[in-house]
Structures are given as structure tokens and as C-alpha cells.
Amino acid sequence: MILKAKERGDGGQLARYLLAMRDNEHVELVEVAGFVSDDLLDALHEADAIARGTRCKNYLFSMSLNPPEGAYVETEVFEKTADLIGKKLGLENQPLAIVFHEKDGRRHAHVVWSRIDTEKMRAINLPHYKTKLRDVSRALYLEHGWDMPRGLQDRSLRDPLNFSREEWQQARRAGVDPREIKAALQDAWKHSDNRTSFEAALKERGFWLAKGDRRGFVALDYRGEVYSLSRYVGVKTKEMEARLGESDRLPSASEIKATIAQGMTRKVHEFIKEAHSQTRQRLAMLEFRKGEMIARHQDERATITAQHQKRWQADTMERAARLPRGFSGIWHRLTGQYAKIKAQNEKEALIAWQRDRAEKDAVIFKQIEERAALQRDIKRQRSISSQELMQLRKDVANYRDIDRPDPERDRIEEHRRARQRTRHPSGP
DSSP, rough: EEEEEEEEHHHHHHHHHHHTTTTOEEEEEEESSSSSSSSHHHHHHHHHHHHTTTSSSSEEEEEEEOOOTOOOHHHHHHHHHHHHHHHHHHTTTTTTTEEEETTTTTEEEEEEEEEETTTEEEOOOOOHHHHHHHHHHHHHHHTTTOOOOOGGTTSSOOGGGGGHHHHHHHHSOOOOOOHHHHHHHHHHHHOSHHHHHHHHHHHTTTTEEEESSSSSSSEETTOEEEEEEHHHHHHHHHHHHHHOOOGSSOHHHHHHHHHHHHHHHHHHHHHHHHHHHHHHHHHHHHHHHHHHHHHHHHHHHHHHHHHHHHHHHHHHHHHHHHSSOOHHHHHHHHHHHHHHHHHHHHHHHHHHHHHHHHHHHHHHHHHHHHHHHHHHHHHHHHHHHHHHHHHHHOOOOOOHHHHHHHOOHHHHHHHHHHHHHHHHHOOH
16 A cells, blocks of 8 residues: 655644545544543644644654555554554554545545654654655555555666666665566556567566566566566466467577676676776775875874974973072082972973873874774775675676577577477468
């Protein structure tokens, strides 16, 4: 089912909208939980009053659950879906209300949660809630076997020759649910009426039509995986032949694999060039940061060294001024005062030297920490780039393996073609 949601305030206006009969034939308040009142208007006014103790304006999370047209969905399914969403978003212990609307022979539900955690008196954050709701929605379509809207289908199920490099990486990481493959193939069949339109619909979803080695009609994805259309689409071979013609007139799965391999090899080579270019740009930026950092660190060290030298000269002159000269100096030497002053000066000089060294070490250690963090970024970028390029080269090698001549495969294909020529001899 389609799930739409947003964060909002004005609980009173929302309650009045949810209970309005003007646009609905039936309205049913199924549940109000976690509020003091079991009246929807009073409950959302309560949420409004609590939210005033915080700075949150959009203190409600309001969502609609819309099943596809013609689907009969039990109340329990709506409630379980609301519970699942609550857990995914961290709202499972929050007050909520559920209202059902019916109009024009269709039934949908509205669920409203309070976002305010009353113990901490702050709103619960809902990061990436749209993505999470999309995942729940797709799972519901697959679980109930509903026709999934194109916008919800796995993004990797489309023409791979139109992939960006980021989409290629995402498609490689994400394993496609077999139920989604089945839904995509069934959707292509449903929206076509002949071989040309079916092949176009398959291509749009990232598949190619072919003659299987053991099966009649098959579809291949960009990895070279083969899927039996009669099994995945749920249509008998005779019905397929009525729409698509005889399977023997189609290219074999081996031929299609070769075609896919050639096209995808070119595409992956483009990704490799793009990866090289972006790596050079990123490393150049990191090298610029490195050069700027080194120059700044050198300036900082020169500055503190100059400060220390200036202070050392001033302190040295101050200590020298303590030592008496002339007859006073002789007298102080005779009485032992001179030695005491000299010892005190030496002690202060040692302390000053240790102080300056500690200050300089602190600057150096801070700079080393900053430089080490940058070096980790450089190493990480080089590692990421190396791994990506290695994987892309492996992808090229895999497609070359697919396209490599196979004598046994060629023998089988030639035998198939001979049978086809026998069944459909050319004219004189």
C-alpha cells in the first residue's frame, strides 16, 4: 500500500479533518491509545498542550495508508502495519490514534502519533522516515501480491546501460528480492500486447528476451542470470507463443549473454574512466589540503619559536639585572648572597626552558594529530578508490568470461539453428 506521511502541528485542525463526514461516506475511530482522553479531539489538544513545553512545532507524525484499488485489506493488516512503522521509526511507545475513511468503494486508514517524549520533554527525531516507509510499502506489495507501482520497484530493475556509477555500485551491493523480479516480469507482460512492446517493457526493467536452452521463453538480466518466463510470469508457453511468436525465432540465451557482455563491458569501462578521474580530483584536493596544512603548521612553529626567543631574552635581562655589580657585587660575593641569586636565576631559567619546550610540544602534538587525521583520509580515499577500481575490473573480467567462445555452447546453438531452418525452409 502507498504510505504518505509528514510531521505537523495543529492537532485540533487535524482531529476535525479526520472526523469530518463531508468528504467521506464512512468514518471510524478505531483506536486512541496513550492519551488521557479517548476522544480524538481532546487527545490531540492534549498533545498540543504537552508540545508547548518544548520548542517543537511539528509535534505530530501523521500518516495515511492507502491500499491499491480493488484490494480488500483486513483491519488487522492496517494495525500490524502501523505497529511495524512505529517500531521502525522509534514511535512504538508513543500515544497514537487510528481512523478509517471510506469513499467511492475504497477504504484507507490514518495513523497519528505524538512525537513528544514526555519523560525527556523533547521530540523524537525521525531521520530518513520516507526511505523507511518506502521499504515497508514495497514489502507490503510483495507480501500481498499486489501490482507494484513503477515508482516503488527496485531501482536496479531497469536498463543497466542507463546506470550512473553510483547506481551500479548500489545495484551490485543490493541483492534483488526474487519476488521483485517476478513482479517486474509480470508487470512487463501485463503492459504489452506483442513481442516488440514486451521486449521494450523488459528492457525498461533491465531484462532481455531470449530462447532458452531447455525452456521456451526466458529473460536475462544484466548479470546474465536466466529466468523462465512461463514460471515467473505464470503464463503457459502456448499463450506466450500466441503473443510473442515461436521461441525458435528468438536469439538464444547464449547470444543474448554475448550482447549483454559487450554492452556492459563498454559501460563498465566508462565507469572505470570516471572513477579514475574522480580519484585524481579527490586526491588533488587532499594534496592541496596537505600543502596548506604543512605551510600553516610551519608558520605556527615559527611564530611560537619567535615568541619564546623574545620572552627568553626579556627574562634573561631581568635575571641579569638582579646580580649586583661593583663594590656591591664584591660584598654580595663575600656574604654568599651572590651565589643564592645566581642559583635562583639558574632555577628560573630551567623552569622557563621547560615551560617553552612543553608549549612547543603541545603545538607539535596538536599539529601531528591534525596531520594524522588528514593522512587517514588520504589512505581511506586511496583504499576506497583501489577497491572500486579492482571491483570494476573484476566486472569487466566477468563479462569477458560470459562473452568468451564456448565450443559446446556453439555446437548446441548451431544444432538449434539447423532445426529452425528445417522447420522454416527459405523459399527458392
